[in-house]
Amino acid sequence: MKYPLAMVRWLLDHYGADVGLGYDIMCAFWKTLKRSSLGADVTAMRLQGVVPAFHGHAHNRPCQIGWHPLYIEGVGLEDFEECERTFALSNHLAVATRLATVFHRQQQIDEHFQFHDQDKHAASGNFIFQNYRQALEKIGSNRGQLSALEQTLGTTAAHYELDHLTEVKYFEGLRTEPPEFQQTADYMELLQKLFSASISADQAKTDYIRLDFNIINNGYTKKEITGVRTRYRTSWTKYTNSEEDTARFEEEQGIETRWAVDSPQYRDALVLSTERRYRAAISEVERLVVQRLFELTKLGMSGVGTYTNPNFT
Known part of the structure; x- marks a missing residue:
């Protein structure tokens, strides 16, 4: 960020107050600018940050309504x-x-x-x-x-x-999500980790019990024996830690009965959690599609074609 900060310093020194400055990532750069040694001067001299019109459409809607030239008074027809x-x-x-x-x-x-x-x-x-x-x-x-x-x-x-x-x-x-949504999502994440750790611990315990049988009948080597014993020890530790985290959360949130997999609360929360991840995935796909469209547009610009040597066919 040292280069744009130096540019802002130069603009303030040479042009004074009421300057509009366009930058592709002004929405992110503005936080750095306000925390820098230039923050007081930027406020006093009323520097106005803008995300250029072309790049602004690749930003999300909350960013656009705060930084796009269409919503900033005084920029006129300039697209930056x-x-x-x-x-x-x-x-x-x-x-x-x-x-x-x-x-x-x-x-x-x-x-x-x-x-x-x-x-x-x-x-x-x-x-x-x-x-x-x-x-x-x-x-x-x-x-x-x-x-x-x-x-x-x-x-x-x-x-x-x-x-x-x-x-x-x-x-x-x-x-920020509503507190009840966040609480449900956090609890579901803990429960799913706990159930997964329980399945892994049960499987590791079964393998550990059958270790002598596998040594005698299946010829387990030292490497395989060490792997079984390590999984038995580590999987139980993970299950114990997950159980403690879940119990602590239930105590803090006043959850008296743990949700079972077949309980109505768990099924409803699973739907909510799935929809939450789906919306996040859709937003990410939309961002990537818009970004790709802009990249393809730039690839189609004239003057960037390959050079053809007339001496070769």
């Missing part, structure tokens, strides 16, 4: 993806420099970014003007539609702010 456009333009260097010497490759890269900096600086005035013009056009064209919708639905600007705050509070409430 200029770095992505710069990287995309630099992809054209791959074809032109892949067979060049080290010197000419570095020379080409240096000239490319020098021209890019000069070009962007020259076009900055027109960029600001065009953004301002587009913002005025959108306000003018959408104001009538918004007024008609407000009359039909009976809403005002205050309702939009309230809806946003309500959604934020809703997701904040989902950060």
